[in-house]
Amino acid sequence: MSFDQLNLSPPLLQAINELGYTQPTPVQEQAIPVVLAGKDILAGAQTGTGKTAGFALPILELLYRQPLPKKPRPIRALILTPTRELASQVHESFTLYGKHLPIFADVIFGGVSINMQIKRLHRGTDILVATPGRLLDLMQQKKVDISQVQYFVLDEADRMLDMGFIRDIRKVIAALSKQRQNLLFSATYSQEIKTLSAQILNNPVDVAVAKQNSTADKITQSIYPIKQENKRELLSWLIGNGNWQQVLVFVRTKHGADRLCKQLMKDGIRCAALHGNKSQNARNRALRDFKDNSITALVATDIAARGLDIDQLPHVVNFDLPQVAEDYVHRIGRTGRAGAEGEAISLVTPEEGHLLGAIENLLKKQLPRVADTGYEAVELHLKKPPKVKPSTHNNKPSNKRRRPRSNKQNVKTANRQIQKRTPK
Numbered sequence: 001m002s003f004d005q006l007n008l009s010p011p012l013l014q015a016i017n018e019l020g021y022t023q024p025t026p027v028q029e030q031a032i033p034v035v036l037a038g039k040d041i042l043a044g045a046q047t048g049t050g051k052t053a054g055f056a057l058p059i060l061e062l063l064y065r066q067p068l069p070k071k072p073r074p075i076r077a078l079i080l081t082p083t084r085e086l087a088s089q090v091h092e093s094f095t096l097y098g099k100h101l102p103i104f105a106d107v108i109f110g111g112v113s114i115n116m117q118i119k120r121l122h123r124g125t126d127i128l129v130a131t132p133g134r135l136l137d138l139m140q141q142k143k144v145d146i147s148q149v150q151y152f153v154l155d156e157a158d159r160m161l162d163m164g165f166i167r168d169i170r171k172v173i174a175a176l177s178k179q180r181q182n183l184l185f186s187a188t189y190s191q192e193i194k195t196l197s198a199q200i201l202n203n204p205v206d207v208a209v210a211k212q213n214s215t216a217d218k219i220t221q222s223i224y225p226i227k228q229e230n231k232r233e234l235l236s237w238l239i240g241n242g243n244w245q246q247v248l249v250f251v252r253t254k255h256g257a258d259r260l261c262k263q264l265m266k267d268g269i270r271c272a273a274l275h276g277n278k279s280q281n282a283r284n285r286a287l288r289d290f291k292d293n294s295i296t297a298l299v300a301t302d303i304a305a306r307g308l309d310i311d312q313l314p315h316v317v318n319f320d321l322p323q324v325a326e327d328y329v330h331r332i333g334r335t336g337r338a339g340a341e342g343e344a345i346s347l348v349t350p351e352e353g354h355l356l357g358a359i360e361n362l363l364k365k366q367l368p369r370v371a372d373t374g375y376e377a378v379e380l381h382l383k384k385p386p387k388v389k390p391s392t393h394n395n396k397p398s399n400k401r402r403r404p405r406s407n408k409q410n411v412k413t414a415n416r417q418i419q420k421r422t423p424k
C-alpha cells in the first residue's frame with residue numbers, strides 16, 4: 001500500500017514525502033482509514049512502529065477538512081502522553097507532518113515555566129499535546145479550555161496507568177465534550193487497560209499490529225548472568241570492545257543512574273544521566289547530546305523507557321532489570337525502531353532471576369543466555385524465593401531449635417546478672 005491510497009490531502013502527502021517515508025507502516029495502514037471514518041480505536045501498537053503518524057496524520061487531515069475557526073483557535077484535538085519527552089516528540093511530529101497546513105500544534109508539560117505556556121495558550125491552538133499534571137494545573141487556573149475537543153488521544157495508556165495518572169485522566173475526560181472521537185494507544189494490554197478502554201471508547205475498532213506483549217523481531221536479545229559487582233566492568237568492556245557509539249543504559253534508581261554514569265566516565269566513556277530529579281534543561285541537554293552523538297552512553301531510569309525516538313539506536317542495556325515485566329518491552333523497544341536492527345543486552349544477577357522469570361513469562365519465550373561472560377559463572381533461578389513466614393504464636397510447642405548464643409553474648413548476660421545480684 002502507498003500513502004496515496006489513504007485519502008490524505010496533498011499538503012500532508014508532501015510533508016510525508018519530504019520526510020522520506022515511502023510507505024505506511026502496518027499500524028498506519030490500519031489506523032488511518034479507521035480514524036478518517038470517524039471511529040474510535042483501541043490500538044495495540046508496540047513502540048517504534050510509527051504509531052504517532054498513525055494518529056497524527058488522520059487528525060491533521062480531519063482538522064484540515066473543517067472550515068478554519070476564528071481566532072483565538074479553540075483546541076480541537078488533545079493528545080495526552082505520560083512523559084515530557086514523549087509530549088515534545090509527539091508535538092514535533094505534528095509540526096513536521098502539518099508543516100504545509102494552516103493548522104497549529106502546541107505542547108505543555110511540567111518542569112518548565114507555566115507563564116510562557118499560558119501566554120501561548122491565550123493565542124489559541126488547534127492541537128494540544130500535554131502531560132496530565134500540567135494540563136490539570138492549567139485547567140484549574142482556567143487558562144486552558146478543552147470543552148471543544150473533537151479528537152482525544154491517550155498515547156501510551158498503559159504507561160499512564162503505571163505512573164498513577166488514572167485520576168488525572170478521569171478529571172480531564174470529565175471536562176471534554178461528549179461529542180468526540182477517542183483513540184487509545186497502548187503497547188501492552190492489561191486488565192486495567194481493558195477496563196479503561198471500555199469506559200472511554202465507543203464501539204472501538206481493534207487495531208492490533210503487534211502480538212500482545214511482544215518485542216520487535218529485529219531486536220537481538222541476550223542475557224548475561226553476572227554478579228552485581230562485575231556489572232559495571234562488563235558494561236565498559238562491552239562498549240569499548242564492541243566500539244559502540246550509542247548505547248542507552250537502563251538502571252533502577254536515580255541515584256544508581258548518577259553513580260553508574262560517574263563510573264563510566266572514569267572508564268573514559270562519554271556519558272550523561274537522565275532521570276526525574278534532573279531539571280528539564282538538563283534532561284533536554286542530555287537527550288540532545290545523545291541524539292547528536294556527543295556522548296556515547298545515556299544512563300536512564302524508566303522515565304526514558306517510553307517515547308524516546310532516537311534514530312537508529314543500536315544498543316540498549318538493562319543494567320538492572322525492571323521491576324515490572326512490561327517495562328522490559330518498552331525499554332528494549334527504544335532500539336529496532338521502524339524496522340531497523342537493534343541489540344538488547346540484560347545483565348542479570350541471581351537476585352534478579354525472578355524478574356527475568358516474569359519477563360520470559362510475559363514474552364512466552366526464553367531469552368538466550370551468554371554462557372561465557374568472562375566473569376565467574378552464576379546461576380539464575382527464575383522463581384521468586386518463597387517468603388519466610390513470621391512465626392505464629394500459638395500454644396503448640398515449637399520444634400524449632402533455638403540459635404545458640406554466641407560466647408560473647410553469654411559472657412555479657414552473665415556479667416549483667418552478676419551486676420544485678422551484687423549489692424551496692
Ligand code: AMP
Nearest residue numbers: 021023024025047048049050051052338
Ligand atoms: P513512533 O513509533 O511513532 O515513535 O515512530 C518511530 C519512528 O518511525 C519515527 O522516527 C518516525 O519518524 C518513523 N516513521 C513513522 N512512520 C514511518 C514510515 N511510514 N516510514 C518510515 N519511517 C516512519
